[in-house]
Amino acid sequence: MALLLGGCAGTRLERAPSTPPPFTGAWVFEPARSDDVVKLVKDAQPIPKKPRVTSDDDLISADGRGSANRGGGMGGGRGGRSGSPDDRASSSSQSYEPLPAAYGKLKPSDFIKAFVMPADRLEIRLSNDQIVLQQDSRVRTLLAGDEQPYSVSDRYGSRAVTAGFSGQKLMVLSQDKQRLSVQESFEINSQGLLETIKFEARGLKSITAHFWYRRAKAEDQVIPNEGPPQPGAR
Numbered sequence: 001m002a003l004l005l006g007g008c009a010g011t012r013l014e015r016a017p018s019t020p021p022p023f024t025g026a027w028v029f030e031p032a033r034s035d036d037v038v039k040l041v042k043d044a045q046p047i048p049k050k051p052r053v054t055s056d057d058d059l060i061s062a063d064g065r066g067s068a069n070r071g072g073g074m075g076g077g078r079g080g081r082s083g084s085p086d087d088r089a090s091s092s093s094q095s096y097e098p099l100p101a102a103y104g105k106l107k108p109s110d111f112i113k114a115f116v117m118p119a120d121r122l123e124i125r126l127s128n129d130q131i132v133l134q135q136d137s138r139v140r141t142l143l144a145g146d147e148q149p150y151s152v153s154d155r156y157g158s159r160a161v162t163a164g165f166s167g168q169k170l171m172v173l174s175q176d177k178q179r180l181s182v183q184e185s186f187e188i189n190s191q192g193l194l195e196t197i198k199f200e201a202r203g204l205k206s207i208t209a210h211f212w213y214r215r216a217k218a219e220d221q222v223i224p225n226e227g228p229p230q231p232g233a234r
Helices: 037-043 085-093 108-116
Strands: 025-029 121-127 130-135 138-143 150-154 157-166 169-176 180-189 192-201 207-215
Touching: 037 108, 037 207, 108 192, 108 207, 138 157, 157 180
Parallel strands: none
Antiparallel strands: 025 121, 025 207, 121 130, 130 138, 150 157, 157 169, 169 180, 180 192, 192 207
């Protein structure tokens, strides 16, 4: 997992592509052409824990004096702990506390949705080195090609965020050491704008989501948001 989550750590993002694609403008989500986000969230639910295998040495006899392997068995043992001191020391040194799951106290489904849910309406504004992404009511202002990532801390944890261009793709990378890695990319082709999200988090199954957008038309009415913004981490 540590190697997996480190996959995008060395990605260098540029301030601008050689030929800037026409990202700037408003885009409308096309669910019929995109991946089923409900299925994606379901597929990424926590990885089941493997049942602990109980060895004979873990069994305790009814009289409380231990199993045959702990003494009094056919081998004529004198009781006490089995195994050499070196074996016991090695076993003890391998005991450690694993890192907690990335979603912490949140419901796993809520945590996943915060990073992979597509926006109904996406607006992109590029100006000099500045990238502004508005996904529904959530707005992110990023500095393209900045070698010093900025830190984000919220209910979804703490992570470092960088943005910029890789070839003709606009990319945003979010990473929390060995617990979380989210790679967003935006690219334009003859079919429209494609957003690809690669989500990897400790304790959850990795997923890759593909969401298509078409350029907004004059008749695409913007419905004002009368409540607080939807929770999200991207």
